[in-house]
Every structure is written in structure tokens, then in C-alpha cells.
Amino acid sequence: xxxxxxxxxxxxxxxxxxxxxxxxxxxxxxxxxxxxxxxxxxxxxxxxxxxxxxxxxxxxxxxxxxxxxxxxxxxxxxxxxxxxxxxxxxxxxxxxxxxxxxxxxxxxxxxxxxxxxxxxxxxxxxxxxxxxxxxxxxxxxxxxxxxxxxxxxxxxxxxxxxxxxxxxxxxxxxxxxxxxxxxxxx
Amino acid sequence: xxxxxxxxxxxxxxxxxxxxxxxxxxxxxxxxxxxxxxxxxxxxxxxxxxxxxxxxxxxxxxxxxxxxxxxxxxxxxxxxxxxxxxxxxxxxxxxxxxxxxxxxxxxxxxxxxxxxxxxxxxxxxxxxxxxxxxxxxxxxxxxxxxxxxxxxxxxxxxxxxxxxxxxxxxxxxxxxxxxxxxxxxx
DNA sequence: TGATACATGTACCGATCTGTTCACCTTTTC
DNA sequence: GAAAAGGTGAACAGATCGGTACATGTATCA
Numbered sequence: 001x002x003x004x005x006x007x008x009x010x011x012x013x014x015x016x017x018x019x020x021x022x023x024x025x026x027x028x029x030x031x032x033x034x035x036x037x038x039x040x041x042x043x044x045x046x047x048x049x050x051x052x053x054x055x056x057x058x059x060x061x062x063x064x065x066x067x068x069x070x071x072x073x074x075x076x077x078x079x080x081x082x083x084x085x086x087x088x089x090x091x092x093x094x095x096x097x098x099x100x101x102x103x104x105x106x107x108x109x110x111x112x113x114x115x116x117x118x119x120x121x122x123x124x125x126x127x128x129x130x131x132x133x134x135x136x137x138x139x140x141x142x143x144x145x146x147x148x149x150x151x152x153x154x155x156x157x158x159x160x161x162x163x164x165x166x167x168x169x170x171x172x173x174x175x176x177x178x179x180x181x182x183x184x185x186x
Numbered sequence: 187x188x189x190x191x192x193x194x195x196x197x198x199x200x201x202x203x204x205x206x207x208x209x210x211x212x213x214x215x216x217x218x219x220x221x222x223x224x225x226x227x228x229x230x231x232x233x234x235x236x237x238x239x240x241x242x243x244x245x246x247x248x249x250x251x252x253x254x255x256x257x258x259x260x261x262x263x264x265x266x267x268x269x270x271x272x273x274x275x276x277x278x279x280x281x282x283x284x285x286x287x288x289x290x291x292x293x294x295x296x297x298x299x300x301x302x303x304x305x306x307x308x309x310x311x312x313x314x315x316x317x318x319x320x321x322x323x324x325x326x327x328x329x330x331x332x333x334x335x336x337x338x339x340x341x342x343x344x345x346x347x348x349x350x351x352x353x354x355x356x357x358x359x360x361x362x363x364x365x366x367x368x369x370x371x372x
Numbered sequence: 373t374g375a376t377a378c379a380t381g382t383a384c385c386g387a388t389c390t391g392t393t394c395a396c397c398t399t400t401t402c
Numbered sequence: 403g404a405a406a407a408g409g410t411g412a413a414c415a416g417a418t419c420g421g422t423a424c425a426t427g428t429a430t431c432a
Contacts, residue, residue: 005379021295023209027420037380038421048420105294107350109207111285122350149359157343164293164308173335180366191409212389223410228391 006044009036010054017055018102022109052106052117059102060124068131078138079185082151083178089155090171093162100163104156128152139185150181192230195222196240203241204288208295238292238303245288246310254317264324265371268337269364275341276357279348286349290342314338325371336367 012034016025027048031038045051070088071081092098099105103121110117129152136144136151158174198220202211213234217224231237256274257267278284285291289307296303315338322330322337344360 019297021209021297023207024295026418028418037382039381039423040379042421043379046421099297100294104290104346104350108286108291108294109210111205111207111349113352118350125347125350146359146362149356150363153340153343153347153356153360153363155343156346157339157341160290160342160346161311161339163297164290164304164311166299170335170339173332173339176332177336177339177363177367181363213391214388224391225393225411226409229408232391234390 005036009034009041009044010051010058012036013051014055014058015097017052018059018099018105019097022052022106049117053120056103056106056117056120056124060120060127063102064124064127064131067128078135079182082132082135082139083175083182085151085155086158086171086175086178089158089162089174090168093168093171098163101156101159104160125152125156128155139182141182141185147181151178154178191222195220195227195230196237196244198222199237200241200244201283203238204245204285204291205283208238208292235303239306242289242292242303242306242310246306246313249288250310250313250317253314264321265368268318268321268325269361269368271337271341272344272357272361272364275344275348275360276354279354279357284349287342287345290346311338311342314341325368327368327371333367337364340364 013030016030016033020029027038027041030036030051031041034041041051045054067085067088071085074084074088075081103124107118107121110121112118129148132148132151133144136147141147154174154177158170161170162168199216202216202219206215213224213227216222216237217227220227227237231240253271253274257271260270260273261267289310293304293307296307298304315334318334318337319330322333327333340360340363344356347356348354
């Protein structure tokens with residue numbers, strides 16, 4: 001299998017795990033839906049867990065890329081970028097394929113503290129917080145670290161409630177709070 | 187099996203599902219750990235899903251009772267109650283047995299929109315929001331519904347991040363934001 | 373054309389899944 | 403004390419789990 005094919009496998013496996021959950025998605029289904037035989041899958045991933053980790057790596061990279069790029073597109077100031085994030089979330093919640101945050105779900109299913117999947121899930125949140133902090137610094141926030149953590153808090157709460165309620169309202173509510181927190185920034 | 191025994195079964199099954207997850211916890215393990223034979227379990231619950239629903243009903247009732255009572259114990263004004271909630275969360279995060287919110291995890295593993303488990307999980311959040319709104323009204327908040335939703339947002343974000351990071355810090359951060367949102371309420 | 377390398381489908385492994393059957397054993401009740 | 407009721411372990415069914423073995427392509431290179 002070429003590297004292309006391998007990437008294609010991970011790409012096609014992602015929505016399966018995202019929609020059905022990790023434990024509930026069997027490797028037979030992965031093989032059937034991706035069109036890659038189980039033999040080939042196990043030639044490149046020693047275990048199901050390794051495949052899941054590859055899927056999470058892809059998700060981490062593509063989600064953060066997507067979010068950061070959209071934020072840059074839709075606002076030109078750092079403070080503006082942090083605020084439009086909630087508009088972007090709202091658009092995400094509207095998509096039919098929206099099923100909540102893949103990393104929250106991963107850490108919910110693999111919650112042992114040392115677990116590689118659990119660690120990777122939290123790493124995703126840490127990287128997001130880091131990006132928020134950088135923007136908060138550029139926006140001259142009085143306490144950039146604190147603002148970044150608060151915005152992450154609002155983002156995670158909004159995602160969870162949007163996924164559970166099947167509505168987009170939590171995005172708007174989170175944005176309102178964010179506006180209060182950022183009132184002093186331009 | 188007496189009603190007592192049945193309640194005991196549900197009570198003892200709860201931490202199993204909470205710790206190990208729903209799909210990952212087999213009925214053989216439930217029988218072994220609760221001391222109730224599989225035969226008896228299936229006499230009172232037609233399917234695993236029904237047992238899970240009973241567990242979630244117990245969790246919903248006991249968690250809300252526990253939280254509301256603690257809030258009343260630790261503060262005498264409605265606004266104070268809403269604020270100490272975050273201190274209570276922090277204590278919860280400190281417990282060794284803390285593994286995040288059982289309903290978030292349930293809706294993560296059973297995310298089909300019509301699913302009974304999914305519906306029940308969201309109902310838990312709705313009831314919490316209702317309680318928050320009642321308190322917000324009593325505290326003469328200018329927009330009680332909005333404040334209730336915002337506090338719920340902060341609470342869910344804090345729980346998710348505390349579970350993923352294995353720290354209690356999100357509770358304090360959420361409380362700080364809550365204080366800002368409630369600055370006008372005595 | 374013949375040898376090498378790799379991807380394939382299929383069948384299989386042992387374990388585990390939800391759920392059932394059944395022969396026993398207590399306990400309650402009349 | 404016998405019948406009825408309800409609980410037990412253990413074995414089982416049929417399906418699916420993660421993972422492997424193997425024989426059959428099929429493409430590349432000499």
C-alpha cells in the first residue's frame with residue numbers, strides 16, 4: 001500500500017469512528033467501508049489502537065488547520081479572530097455530519113490516565129489553548145493565559161451542549177460571554 | 187429479586203459503567219461485580235440498554251440531589267448558591283473516582299438523535315438548567331434564562347476539561363467567569 | 373518469460389459479546 | 403411439610419470482536 005493509500009485509509013476510517021464511536025466500530029466494518037482489506041490494514045497498523053491514534057492525529061491537524069484558517073479569513077485583528085471562532089463553531093454545529101468533538105468522545109471511551117489515546121486527546125485541547133493564548137497576547141489582553149483558558153472553557157461547553165441538544169444556540173451563548181470577557185480589547 | 191435487590195443491582199452497576207464505559211462493560215462483568223446472576227439481571231431488565239437507562243435514572247436523581255443539597259448547605263442566597271456550585275465541582279474533580287460527566291459520556295457512546303439514552307442524557311442537562319434558572323430568577327437576574335444557560339455552559343466546559351486534564355483548575359476558571367456574569371447580583 | 377514483491381479475499385482463530393436455557397437450591401407461604 | 407416463587411451457576415446459542423494464515427492474483431523488474 002502506498003503512502004497515498006495509507007492516508008486514504010485513515011481519512012476514510014475517520015468518519016466511521018466519529019459517527020459510530022470507537023468501541024462500536026469493528027475492524028470488519030472499517031475494511032468494508034474503506035475498501036481496504038483487513039490484511040492490508042494490519043500490515044500498516046499493528047493494532048486497532050494504532051489506527052485510532054493515526055485517525056486522531058489526522059483529526060487534530062485538520063481540525064486545527066481548518067479552525068485557524070477560518071479565524072484568519074473572517075477577522076483581521078487577533079481579538080476579532082478569537083470572537084469569530086464562535087461563529088465558526090455555529091456553522092460547524094449546523095452541519096449534518098456534526099457529532100460533537102471527536103477528542104472529547106475519545107477521552108470518554110478511553111479514560112485511563114496513562115492511555116495514549118487519552119493523552120492525545122488532551123494534547124489537542126492544549127494546542128488549541130496555546131493558539132488562543134498567542135492571539136490573546138497579540139490582542140494585548142491583561143491576562144492572556146487566563147483569557148485563553150476561559151475561551152477554551154466556553155468552546156468545550158458549547159460543543160458538548162450543541163451535540164447533546166442538537167441545536168446551535170450554545171455557540172451564540174458562548175460568544176456573548178466571550179464578548180464580555182474581551183470587552184476591554186478594542 | 188426484591189425491589190431492594192433490584193435497586194442494589196442498579197447502584198452497584200453504576201460505577202462499572204461510569205469507570206469502564208458502556209460498550210466496554212459486558213454483562214458478565216456486571217453480574218460478577220454486582221453479585222447478581224445474569225439470569226436474575228435479565229429477569230428485571232429485558233436488555234442491556236434498559237439496565238443502562240435505569241442506571242442513568244439513578245445517576246440523574248442522585249447527582250442533582252447531591253448538587254442541589256450541597257448548594258443549599260454552602261450558601262444561603264440564590265446568587266451565592268449558583269456561585270458555590272463551582273466550588274462543589276472542584277471538590278468533585280478532586281475525588282479519585284471522578285471520571286467526568288456520566289451523561290456526556292453516555293451521549294458520546296449513544297449519539298443517534300432518537301436514542302433513548304441520548305435523550306435521557308440531555309434531559310439531565312435540561313433539568314439542571316431549569317434549576318439554575320429558578321435560582322437566577324430568585325436572585326433577580328436581569329435575564330435569568332440567559333444566565334442559567336451561560337452557567338450551564340461553564341459547568342460543562344469545566345467538567346470536560348477537568349476530566350481530560352486530570353486537574354481541578356477548570357473549576358476555578360469557570361467560577362471566575364461566573365463571578366463576572368453575576369457581578370450585578372449582590 | 374520468469375522471479376520477486378505486494379495487495380487481495382476468504383476463511384479461520386480464540387475470545388468476548390448479548391441473551392437464553394435448564395437443572396438446582398433457598399425461602400416463603402399455605 | 404408440600405407447593406410455589408424466585409434466585410443460583412453453568413453451559414450454551416449465534417453473532418461479532420481483534421487479529422492471523424494462506425492461497426491467489428497482479429504489477430514490477432530482470
